[in-house]
Amino acid sequence: MATKKKQLFSSTPQGGSGMMPWLGIAAIVILIDQLTKIAIQKTFVFREAKVITSFFNLTLTYNKGAAFGLLNDQPGWQRYFFTIVGVLAVGFIVYLLKRHAGQRLFCWALALIMGGAIGNVIDRVAYGHVVDFLHFYLSGVGDFPVFNIADCAICLGAGLFIYDELRRVNRQ
Template sequence: MPTDRSIRLAFVLAGLIVAADMATKAAIVALLEFGAEHAWLPVLNIVHVLNRGAAFSFLHDAGGWQRAFFIAIAAVASVFLIVMIRRPDTTAAQRIGFGLILGGALANMIDRILRGAVVDWIDVHWGPHHWPAFNVADIGITIGAALLVFHELAGTRKASAVNG
């Protein structure tokens, strides 16, 4: 069983993402009426919206079956991520990426279980053009995925230079 400190770090990061996400969502629910929108910066609004779908509101209007579907996907993905974090041949950078994704997946899964949908509250826009609203869990997933992609690309370049 691996005892690498990066395993603990990955799980701590996952826990921090869950805690930060749940705290910010609780604050939004407590302080803003559903549907409210408050300009905070010229390119950033704080909003209170519910996403019953997945990324970019995919399947948000599917009739309700998608809640159980997305909970199941998050549960299976979380088990997979835990296995990947604990694998002895997983690098520290990969573990950190997996931990960030795990935290985001768990936080959004908890939201679906408790609320039936995910609370999104960050609205980035440029004039009338808005990016779909998101939350801290989504940030964790995005940064974790970007870290994994960067790690793979950097590894591919190193392998090409060695074999080249």
């Protein structure tokens, strides 16, 4: 088991497995993201919240802007801008996956980021905004921005990317 785990998250090339595993991971992220967004939209009305725990609600919100609602109040240009940024990012990620398909941890990070980016681009194209519903808060501290599965995948991918780079630097 430890050997499998080590191989799965190894940042060194392990033979030419190609891009299919990474595209598969991105597809799974997209599927989970879109299914959860559809379920929430069918179950909730805009701004409706359901308390799950003392620190977590499901709350349906829409974000026309970027992370943390940045530019959410703009007249609509951001929909096209962030859609184009997402598509360009996916193109660059595909290029990186082709060049580094054997670097497992790096590609895990890229696949998660790509799946999240595509999930949010789908929302922008289909609805004109991103559907968010995961709402964490701490009493005395306040609310965190509402987010979704795609955002989780992007953050996890970014964390893996940083971890992979730190491991690579420490090895040199």
